[in-house]
Amino acid sequence: MGEISEIEPVVLYEQDIDARWASFSILVRVVTKNGAVAYGEAVPTLRVLPVYSAVKQVARLFVGRDYHDVLPAHREWYRQDFFASRSFESATALSAIDMALWDLKAREFGAPLHDLLGGALRRRVRVYANGWYGGCRDPECFAEKARRVVAMGYDALKFDPFTDSFISITPQALKKAEAIVAAVRDAVGDEVDILIEHHGRFDANAAVDIAKRLEKYSPYFMEEPVHHEDIEGYRKYRSLTRLRVAMGERLIGVKEALQYLREGLVDVIQPDACNIGGVTGSLKVSTLAEAFSVEVSYHNAYGPVQFAVEVQLSAVTPTLYRLESFYDFWPQWKRDLIGDPFHVSEGAVEVPRGPGIGVTVNEKVLERYKAEPREVEPTEEPVWVVRGTW
Numbered sequence: 001m002g003e004i005s006e007i008e009p010v011v012l013y014e015q016d017i018d019a020r021w022a023s024f025s026i027l028v029r030v031v032t033k034n035g036a037v038a039y040g041e042a043v044p045t046l047r048v049l050p051v052y053s054a055v056k057q058v059a060r061l062f063v064g065r066d067y068h069d070v071l072p073a074h075r076e077w078y079r080q081d082f083f084a085s086r087s088f089e090s091a092t093a094l095s096a097i098d099m100a101l102w103d104l105k106a107r108e109f110g111a112p113l114h115d116l117l118g119g120a121l122r123r124r125v126r127v128y129a130n131g132w133y134g135g136c137r138d139p140e141c142f143a144e145k146a147r148r149v150v151a152m153g154y155d156a157l158k159f160d161p162f163t164d165s166f167i168s169i170t171p172q173a174l175k176k177a178e179a180i181v182a183a184v185r186d187a188v189g190d191e192v193d194i195l196i197e198h199h200g201r202f203d204a205n206a207a208v209d210i211a212k213r214l215e216k217y218s219p220y221f222m223e224e225p226v227h228h229e230d231i232e233g234y235r236k237y238r239s240l241t242r243l244r245v246a247m248g249e250r251l252i253g254v255k256e257a258l259q260y261l262r263e264g265l266v267d268v269i270q271p272d273a274c275n276i277g278g279v280t281g282s283l284k285v286s287t288l289a290e291a292f293s294v295e296v297s298y299h300n301a302y303g304p305v306q307f308a309v310e311v312q313l314s315a316v317t318p319t320l321y322r323l324e325s326f327y328d329f330w331p332q333w334k335r336d337l338i339g340d341p342f343h344v345s346e347g348a349v350e351v352p353r354g355p356g357i358g359v360t361v362n363e364k365v366l367e368r369y370k371a372e373p374r375e376v377e378p379t380e381e382p383v384w385v386v387r388g389t390w
């Protein structure tokens, strides 16, 4: 028996200079009756307080249950939570707990999580860099920093060149975005993948204009060209452009993912283990993606526990493109939190072979950054923007 004795959300805080939404990290600590401890990670963007309280609510269903019974626990939550997974807060709370249960299960068998999931298809996971362009608004800054990212060993990088455009884009802003993309392409050459992040901020007309202007720079994909819920916008974008579409970081349910896949609206799906249902939900989307011949690139922007879990998932994902990585662009304490085990070389990181998710949370670092949960002040530059680029 592996009875769960305690589940607690743990908020960590330090002003993260570039990934502002990630100044907070929300870990979920799961303790079993026989003293084992494991962590999961939830989404910290803006709604820190509601996520914190959702974890406490969802936890009440899991304490006293056996951590081996992950699927029965998901089903029981689905039965209890009348609004099911449509609540972002409960989906991210469930996801974080799910991660920790899988870690406990794998550790108990003394096996790396990827072994429990069927065995590694790859020992090294290709990554792409994000979060590297803080403070950049002009082409020279983007180009200079892009060169540094490639020198660090990355051969793919993502960036949002749209400064403070929202819904529509002016001819001047489009011209500036093109100058930034052209400068990055020129700086990195044509053997590095460039990925264009839109943050779902445009309507379909603006997104289509952007696609037509940027196609000549051969971006590998265009991420969230329109808002996540703008299905008609995705359909219009699909019918008027040839560029690959990436989306999925805001999916909170597998059935939601199916809608985009079934309609052929996505070429690289980006589930996030912190809100798609943890390891369990990620595996289901990964299987669907394989069936629809769609690549997978786990969204991975929040913290080191998520990073470790998604490296394990990436090791077993049949149609993996690359794993997102802010890892080298976070504050050092986030890497220290898990003993700083990941190092990029030739565009990839090694898959750890230790038990569970392959890393252990350093409780001393955790204690140093513990904070009270609190509301996040909305500012002119929204929290989801890489600092200083709005």
Ligand SMILES: O=C(O)[C@H](O)[C@@H](O)[C@H](O)[C@H](O)CO
Pocket (backbone or CB within 6 Å): 021, 045, 130, 197, 199, 249, 299, 300, 301, 324, 383, 384, 385, 386
């Ligand atoms: O692709 C990404 O990594 C995301 O879009 C980030 O850039 C967001 O800002 C973050 O996920 C907000 O929660």
Ligand SMILES: [Mg+2]
Pocket (backbone or CB within 6 Å): 197, 199, 223, 224, 249
């Ligand atoms: Mg994104």
